[in-house]
Amino acid sequence: MNRKLFIFDFDGTLAATLPVFLRIFDEAAGKYGFRRLDRSLPLRHLDARRLMALHGIPPWKVPMIAAFMRSRMAQCLHEVRLFDGMEAVLRELRARGVLLAIVSSNSLSNVRTTLGPQITALFSQVECGASLFGKPSKLRKVLAVTGIAADDAILIGDELRDARAAAEAGIAFGAVAWGYNQLDVLLAEQPARVFRQVGDLLNDTAPFRPG
DSSP: OOOSEEEEOOBTTTBOOHHHHHHHHHHHHHHHTOOOOOTTSOGGGOOHHHHHHHTTOOGGGHHHHHHHHHHHHHHTGGGOOBOTTHHHHHHHHHHTTOEEEEEOSSOHHHHHHHHHHHHHTTOSEEEOOOOTTOHHHHHHHHHHHHTOOGGGEEEEESSHHHHHHHHHHTOEEEEESSSSSOHHHHHTTOOSEEESSGGGGGSOOOOOOOO
């Protein structure tokens, strides 16, 4: 493998949390006084800032809303599973000598509970509780702790904010096709790699060529 370190987003990349997220978003709307999800909108084409603006979420409320949603997610973890084939892929990556890490806005407890102790043990570092736009600092911390150069790392994620966090931290971005944002939206960010199905994570990490 060309990359020595795979850094994974959690929600929508490792675990299928979108249905739970959508329901909890509407619960948070009732509690904090913003608009419920407008399902007439192309939600999977929107980045986080646009989603906030369209639903009337002021930035000062975001930490409270995020804390509420993490708490509610913890109560719904029985509904959350890793994407099919993900466990086998993670084990194979480690067997090939690739270091694995997680950077997530979800809580450490939620991530560990979903993964279970055996899968959690595959990861050299798990950085959780990132603020909505606070992933770049977490990515830099992972690089510092692991001692891996930015050129040898890749962030694998499903959202526009993952792509932009990777760019800010100076590392490559790998876009997955099974998460929150539609793949065509992520392609506009010119990802270094595109993973159309879970098994593609085991392919050589040569640069992606459109077409």
